[in-house]
Amino acid sequence: MVKFADRMNQLQGSEIRELLKLTQQPDIISFAGGLPAKELFPVEGMKEAALAVMNENGQEAMQYSTTEGINPLREKIVARMKAKNGIDATIDNILITNGSQQGLDFSGRVFLNEGDVVLMESPSYLGAINAFQANCPKFVEVPTDNNGMIMSELEKIIQTTENIKMIYVIPDFQNPTGRTWPLERRKQFMEIINKYEIPVIEDNPYGELRFEGENMPSLKSLDTKGLVVFLGTFSKILAPGYRLGWVCASNEILEKYNFIKQGADLQPSTVSQLEVNKFMELYNLDDHVAKIKEVYGHRRDVMLAAMKREFPEGIEYTHPEGGLFTWVVLPEYMNAREVALECIKEKVAYVPGGSFFPNGGHENTFRMNYSCMPDDKIEQGIASLGRVLKAMMKK
């Protein structure tokens, strides 16, 4: 008799991945995924990079390489984190991973025994919940408001909860809410963390995609005790298809991530690393990011304006200053999964918000992505969504 590990009882397929399959029908207007706009990918530049790598380093590119990643790319990551996130690090603090999803998986494996407690924002990223779930932890949700995690609530929870092993946060343009923590909260957070000495996983896939307002320092840049593990990725500033992200942590912590990486898949792809590294030598990645920001910022404007116009009264949504998502809250009596089924009939898709709450509830919420649809599709999709909402709302 085949018997699986107990952890398999906890795991189900990600609702988003299943939805993505459904929404791959070409006539669906999908606000469901978190996909970058593929029409902006620097295909010619990456082709040039691939050619150069195969001409200059073909044999090395196809061979095994070191677990932690190739040094030239780690150097570029160090320089970028310094410039964009104010982080002082050396390449010895960097492990290159298969996207930051692998950094999430490794974080769970490095810190969590069964039954240990993870704190996270309420709601939080579904993919992180999914990754941590494999270690069968308890999730405790820290209440949030429009400025992110509420620090007085965080401290209360820390004071009254046993076995907290880590805190997972997305302070910039959070997934799913699009919210960003102001500076004061970041400082308060680090004071609390330093006081209780709890490891923090700071997930920062969207930080560079700010359309308005002032850049905020990363938590890692405020970290004086080596408690913050920073997760970065090329998925949103370049392209996700190469599966390249990174972990930045103190030597003591990063060593553990390295051990996990060895057993998990030996090393990141040599070819992918060399190609992305070469692209960054040939081109200024900042120029590309500037282009993305302009388009996404515009699409956010189009979506928010359409929501304002098309949505009935009594529906709230966030105003993200960057990133890919806005978050919609329906009246409490409504169920966003039921609305989603109606929307699919009208060829519009989003992700119901309940899945972003590890302990359930909040079925009156949903997440909207604005990065990968052109203006006319956004207008059209929000109009359809507005009609469905109007039809389903109580008068």
Add this chain to the structure above:
Amino acid sequence: MVKFADRMNQLQGSEIRELLKLTQQPDIISFAGGLPAKELFPVEGMKEAALAVMNENGQEAMQYSTTEGINPLREKIVARMKAKNGIDATIDNILITNGSQQGLDFSGRVFLNEGDVVLMESPSYLGAINAFQANCPKFVEVPTDNNGMIMSELEKIIQTTENIKMIYVIPDFQNPTGRTWPLERRKQFMEIINKYEIPVIEDNPYGELRFEGENMPSLKSLDTKGLVVFLGTFSKILAPGYRLGWVCASNEILEKYNFIKQGADLQPSTVSQLEVNKFMELYNLDDHVAKIKEVYGHRRDVMLAAMKREFPEGIEYTHPEGGLFTWVVLPEYMNAREVALECIKEKVAYVPGGSFFPNGGHENTFRMNYSCMPDDKIEQGIASLGRVLKAMMKK
């Protein structure tokens, strides 16, 4: 205070990966790694494939794709397993992974609770031990002889051991010993497995690299009850730098691997998959494999002849019919780690065998790789090794 998960106490860096770093000094003759010969990589072909992918599918190549892998590559894998391993499967039985190391990691996570028992050949692949270790299982080693696992011993162990959750085996050109199970043992094995219904992880990275003798059917091809999980990889038949392997399993089992893949890193690299898929459309991979086999077979001959000539009496080694490794057994009073330190002084490296035994012991053994050194280096390295061995052996 940062507190790691208990599993981190079990994990250390792989000795091989550490050795590989040491042996990257250009003047070392290394028989330590399991690296393919990089001079045989089809660099021009992969360059052509990369170009074609970026020209035809650049945007798709850089975008997210499905967890289980892209269909055209899964189809080619199904066809290849049918032709080479006699396996009947459909693409729904295939999950593409980051090399077969990720298949090993997932196997541990799918099947093993803490304290569960894994059976494996004694000795077995260090990377598998390392991957399973993260789940804190007990390893029970099944005795082997020159024909691989001894089936009477296997049955005895199954009858007297509780909580056996899986059996891990490498029936073809095993790592580290180079041994291959004859047909009769494979049939006996499947009879035992079917009787006790225990899941089997059949790791087959080297099966296509046979220099002499007759091809053996894979265990998976003899599997009538869906108990065998087959792990394949492009690392040894094409190149490891793309990090592409696969899991082939029954729908019931593969679903669990898919869940783990979603949380672990979402999906395999889209670019890598499309490039390898395109290469297989443009070229016949069999032609490339034929070239590899010819060179590796010749290098095996050179190494074995040199060992016969240069090694003192009283040292045994295997005669592999394929794959990358031969296995050396010194007299019991000798310690291969001590010999290795002397060898490093003479600029020659191998992997001491003790690490391949999950429960320790057998320090008089070591693993030799012959795939990635040219003839003259093999001759020179074995001569140095022979001198060290002669000097350290009791007269």
